[in-house]
Amino acid sequence: MSMKFEKTSLDEVWLIKPKIFEDDRGHFLESFRKEIFKEKGVEYEFLQDNISTSTRGTIRGLHYQISPFSQAKLVMAVYGEILDVAVDIRKGSATFGQYFSSILNDTNRHMMLVPSGFAHGFSVLSEKATVAYKCDQYYNKESERGVRWNDPALGIDWKTESAILSEKDKNQPLLKNIQEKDLFKLT
Numbered sequence: 126m127s128m129k130f131e132k133t134s135l136d137e138v139w140l141i142k143p144k145i146f147e148d149d150r151g152h153f154l155e156s157f158r159k160e161i162f163k164e165k166g167v168e169y170e171f172l173q174d175n176i177s178t179s180t181r182g183t184i185r186g187l188h189y190q191i192s193p194f195s196q197a198k199l200v201m202a203v204y205g206e207i208l209d210v211a212v213d214i215r216k217g218s219a220t221f222g223q224y225f226s227s228i229l230n231d232t233n234r235h236m237m238l239v240p241s242g243f244a245h246g247f248s249v250l251s252e253k254a255t256v257a258y259k260c261d262q263y264y265n266k267e268s269e270r271g272v273r274w275n276d277p278a279l280g281i282d283w284k285t286e287s288a289i290l291s292e293k294d295k296n297q298p299l300l301k302n303i304q305e306k307d308l309f310k311l312t
């Protein structure tokens with residue numbers, strides 16, 4: 126098995142730990158293998174790959190797209206270190222409003238699978254970090270939504286002293302002010 130799938134405190138959010146092969150040159154790993162994800166019942170057809178680079182103290186998020194452009198994301202830090210965060214925003218879920226966070230870096234090579242129904246964000250803990258993620262739906266500007274990174278109802282510990290944010294992210298709504306039509310429903 127070239128990667129280990131670990132359940133998290135949030136149903137459907139997975140922490141994936143690839144097998145790392147080290148030698149004198151450095152290391153090698155398989156970062157995605159469709160058949161292994163399928164064995165775990167995690168079947169996505171990824172349509173878009175994204176890369177962003179950010180400086181220490183940057184927080185990107187919390188972001189999601191609403192239906193029919195909702196996205197599952199497979200996230201990894203190809204360079205540097207981030208705290209990756211997923212928040213359950215599925216109305217009717219036992220863990221609605223709860224978050225799971227984990228450190229992803231270029232040494233542990235851990236990945237987070239953030240399914241549709243969750244808002245996603247990360248903070249940058251190293252001088253610079255390059256994050257790459259696969260998405261199973263295309264970017265659609267009109268479907269973009271967000272939740273405020275420092276919403277007290279979420280109480281996320283971003284493990285950073287500063288918060289470098291986009292203008293958009295400074296003004297995201299609190300979870301309690303988001304209309305039901307702009308969230309997900311657990312059926």
Ligand SMILES: Cc1cn([C@H]2C[C@H](O)[C@@H](COP(=O)(O)OP(=O)(O)O[C@H]3O[C@@H](C)C(=O)[C@@H](O)[C@H]3O)O2)c(=O)[nH]c1=O
Pocket residue numbers: 175177185186187188189198245246247264291
């Ligand atoms: C996300 C995205 C942005 N863009 C453009 C829009 C904008 O001009 C520029 C920067 O976009 P943003 O400020 O939204 O980038 P960013 O804040 O990095 O947004 C990303 O944050 C992380 C946490 C996620 O989970 C992603 O899904 C995505 O929302 O790139 C695309 O063309 N395609 C895309 O898929």
